[in-house]
Amino acid sequence: MRRTTIISLLAVLALSLQGCSPTPEREQQVELRILHTNDLHAYLLGYDYFQQRDTDRFGLAHTAALVHQARLEQPNNLLFDNGDTIQGSAMGDWAHAQGLEYLQQQRHPVIRAMNYLGYDAAALGNHEFNYGLEYLDATIEGATFPFLSANVFEPDATADDWQASRYTPYVIQKHSFVGSDLQRHDIQVGVLGLVPPDIMRWDRHHLEGRVQARDMLAAAQYFVPKMRDEGADVVVVIAHTGLRDYGDYPEFAEQTGLYLAQVEWVDALLLGHQHRQLPGPDYQELAGVDAERGFIHGVPAVMGGQYGSHLGVIDLTLKRTDGTWQVVQAASELRQVGPERDELLVALLSDEQAHTLAMLNQPLGDTDGAIENFFARVAPNTAVAWVNQAQSWYATSLQQQGELPDLPIISAAAPFRSGFGGPEDYTHLAAGPLTLGNIADLYIYPNTLRVIELSGSELRDWLEMSARTFNTIEAGKDEWQPLLAPRIPSYNFDMMNELSYRIDLSQPARFDGEGQQVSDSHRIVDLSYQGQPVSAEQRFLLATNNYRVSGGGFFPHATTAPVYYTGQMEVRQIIAAYTREQAKQHGAAIPVQLQQNWQLKLPAEARLEFRSSSLAAAKAKAERHPRLQFLGLDDDGYGRYQYLPE
Structure with missing residues (x-):
């Protein structure tokens, strides 16, 4: 009362x-x-x-x-x-x-x-x-x-x-x-x-x-x-x-x-x-x-x-x-x-x-592998890859219908549930049935799709902005260096499919948090498309979301680029439609594919640590990854991991 x-x-x-x-x-x-x-x-x-x-x-x-x-x-x-x-x-x-x-x-x-x-x-x-x-x-x-x-x-x-x-x-x-x-x-x-x-x-x-x-x-x-x-x-x-x-x-x-x-x-x-x-x-x-x-x-x-x-x-x-x-x-x-x-x-x-749970448990199809983002800040991962594949699939269908120009299609997406809410706050969908509830886990915001046009140099700037998520790593430093910069949310770390690139962390960040250029350095190196270097003048279509195109995250060129598609369908709906289409094509085992298209370029002897999930599934994945090693738990219950340079 x-x-x-x-x-x-x-x-x-x-x-x-x-x-x-x-x-x-x-x-x-x-x-x-x-x-x-x-x-x-x-x-x-x-x-x-x-x-x-x-x-x-x-x-x-x-x-x-x-x-x-x-x-x-x-x-x-x-x-x-x-x-x-x-x-x-x-x-x-x-x-x-x-x-x-x-x-x-x-x-x-x-x-x-x-x-x-x-x-x-x-x-x-x-x-x-x-x-x-x-x-x-x-x-x-x-x-x-x-x-x-x-x-x-x-x-x-x-x-x-x-x-x-x-x-x-x-x-x-x-x-x-x-x-x-x-x-x-x-x-x-x-x-x-x-x-x-x-x-x-x-x-x-x-x-x-x-x-x-x-x-x-x-x-x-x-x-x-x-x-x-x-x-x-x-x-x-x-x-x-x-x-x-x-x-x-x-x-x-x-x-x-x-x-x-x-x-x-x-x-x-x-x-x-x-x-x-x-x-x-x-x-x-x-x-x-x-x-x-x-x-x-x-x-x-x-x-x-x-x-x-x-x-x-x-x-x-x-x-x-x-x-x-x-x-x-x-x-x-x-x-x-x-x-x-x-x-x-x-x-x-x-x-x-009761109605909410019934909605969440609507089946879409079955996957043959896990969709997770335990280490999405340091390596390609299946969760962001699934979103990028869905956005590219939808943009390609628009292109086939004549709604988009005939340019190469790239997709950009970021990890959402990536530890902000605690050591268990990560996306981890085991192989098997995928439901609408899982899609809400994978993509937690009601964003809608946007398709814009960018040049090769503008795509590189976009990735440079994402690369702010890392600290600058010093060579020859005989102590632990934190890999990830503080206070940069995971949803501002966009990854792109179809492109291949490396992120050179010996270089300082090119942009600050408001998207203003603060150095002449480039962290994004060896940028290529279909095996060929991306030229500054080359033109691409980028499938992203309304938050980004409206200025969310202050990504360079996001608000000034030509917009070719403004949809009202939520990205989550597009992911669900993509999953259903994959189920029709592949039946009971939708392949979960991962393109190893980007990696970190680091000083050879650097001792690098970051934190991620403490779940057993995360530790097991680290054991199978050639660059990751579990070190223990920090004071907040997160897993401490070492990233091993080549």
Whole structure:
């Protein structure tokens, strides 16, 4: 229930004391608890859809148990969500597959769960826009609480027009809280929502010409004082963004938390997007951040990992002085989920869960080998190869139908489940039946296919950008060198089929994280197509995805190249269609083929290590690989591996 029986008891006691002398204003004090979830990605039930088994490591049903406990501890509480709620899990995929008609008849399962828990407000995240505005609008219409976004505007709004918001930018909610004097006090809580303006790149095909996105910091600087002027006693900013020190702040930055905390009148900052933890082990080296206590430039802040793995808790002490409520004390913490879960929430979504599992277990065909990506960052692998084969197959069919010019077709794809979520978070599909659920394991995002035209030199630049994932390796260094550079996500390491190349790690990276050239070096060497060197002027078609073509990962030439195909079919659907076609051709044993078309070029005596899965299947593969050797486990439970140069 939204208010516990403790509230009722306190209220009765407060009424009995009304005949007493009123508490002096200077002694009026209220304790307010802010509860926060972020990046749920439609993981509602504590269920691992990749392994198809229950888990107590994440899931809103487990987070809900923490919510109930936190509310019992402090009846003066508010519950907020940071966004990226409706996309990411198989249940989210199932709900989207039902279409708009489903949403017109009943609420989205995520919204049903959030309504049940009594959220007070939520911000839109970038992944809310993945399915288009019509789907998003129909989804949030079923919420009993407001969804907020202060920096998404109508397409024709002028730069100085802050009134043309596409969504509700903020709310000021009046709450009656019991103070230390056992009296009720009305407190106005202002809540602002923000989303990365990068949505205009990442989901350009849904949003271009229909909305515009502005800088998050500029929006906060405009709206926060306005909220104060309109009577907000407390201002909470729910910003679907993380933390990064840019030095000179760039307009339209993706990670703005460090700067939002410096906006005057912000009392609490709720973060997400980066799937990290605050307070916690992350951000310890970032100036202005007290990672241990959870403060950014003195403002209490939380970020709770991903999938509901943690509940963020901010406790504020408010004191009324001279007619104004002010925050005089604050504390932040994260609470990690455990075995306890909300069984009513599980029962509430039992039908949706059954439909989701039925969808996942639809058979597509049988493979004769494993499809996995244990070592996708250091060598060709069958998981990315399967995606590339599917994209090339589909692009070839388009070419045969006359929809694409007669140019060589190359495909680019990256590993997704590659250890971010822990030592078991890797794609590993054993030989045998392949289902739709396996495709969701292999390709976790709802990206759609794009086919663009690039020159040979532009393809090389694309691969150079991918090669940022590696450190520069020094020759003659008699100590361990980490092979992989930190903080570069696996989904920004594109591999291409049909081309052959080597990656020379004695050379520094050619591009930085924003795709700007920072050296004249080339890591990509011996680039060839069908046994012949690729010339700078040679023309190719590249099959990739909308995220990349919209600027995701800042790959050179991705946003400026001619686009020959813009499809609405998800890449996952293309992979499923490719698998069915392979089953028709090969029957009960679809061959899993791997093209050994790229390799690392390294100093002969370098001692190189990296981490990957600790699963037995990963160790067994390392034993069969001529360049890999298992060394043991690191402190986080990942496998430590040595990469042996030639």
